[in-house]
Amino acid sequence: MDRPRFTRSFTQQLPIPEEAIEAATRVMRSGRLHRYNVAPGEESEASALEREFAAWQGSRHCLAVASGGQAMQIVLRAAGVRPGDRVLTNAFTLAPVPGAIAGVGAEPVLVEINEDLVIDLDDLAAKARASGARVLLLSLMRGHLPDMDRLMAVAAGMGLKVIEDCAHTMGASWAGRRSGSFGLAGCFSTQTYKHMNSGEGGLLVTDDAELIARATILSGSYMLYAGHGAGPGAEAFEDVRLDTPNLSARMDNLRAALLRPQLRDIDGAVAAWNERHDRVAAYLAGHNAIRLPRRPRDEAYVGSSIQFLVPGLSESGARGFLADCSARGVELKWFGAAEPVGFTSAHRSWRYVAPQSLPRTDRILSGLFDMRLPLTFTLEDCDLISGHILDAATALDLGAAA
């Protein structure tokens, strides 16, 4: 094999932009890191971020919080989910999603996905009916969008409130409308591996004044909720301010200062991700052992990672493929493993969720591979990585024919 081993890191993100470092330094010099610690006439960085994110997203309201997981948990609680309630979600997602449902004492009801890695709308309707759930926490896992018009129609037919988990769809849209603006609320993460990086952080958007008022108090606003750049008027707080608990999950000014310049540049980052994603996808699409999820015309995605299926692969075949890629320096994640590895886990590893039979999802996950595409990779890196994956896939074909 004459292809050089790939030696760069799949977890190395770009540095924080200088402008953001300067903004963060100004906050530190001021000493006013808490979002409600403002000088007379000053708008806090957290408040300004909320205003700017709401405007960019096209939402009436935005609340900055401590993490994407906290955004989901707060919005579930604010939407009236109570202990023992059932909440629908995709079976293919990351642990903070069932974790948010369990965090409010509710029971996750897992819905099958299809080969395009999006929620199966027939199974959604069937499970909504059977479970009596009134809320769907829709995880747009790895940035794959279902037909959002059909999904919203099914949800309306079943009387479901939809909350969107947009951890992988910040900047994505369906038929020209931003992901996160279809349901009751959208939840975003600014954890290091998402589309903006503040280490940890979350953003919650909605057009619903009462929901954002509850969420704001839940996030720990004390009675200082007037200092929110994209919050509702004081009247929205009248009924909720004394009967909503404070869960202290605020975002601080330091993180907000890191995020505001990144938001200004996000369109450039999205274009750079898609250039890398589409470069790798074009190679993989040419191999007969590999199947790429279909990306509908109405979907404008953000290719910060890529997923592909190797249908019909046995467990030992999958392990061999992972090991071959790893020896070539290509770090793939596999959702078919029995035990969780790092960030990657499947529903059987969430033992706080009642065991559920998901044959279709299990079959898909057994042949599903996932790879990060950090912006520190060049297009030449993408060429080299793709070559290695194709070689490893070809080696599989030979094995199967023997």
Ligand SMILES: *Cc1c(COP(=O)(O)O)cnc(C)c1O
């Ligand atoms: C990262 C992630 C979240 C939330 O992440 P936090 O680490 O809590 O900010 C939610 N959903 C998915 C699918 C994710 O990958």
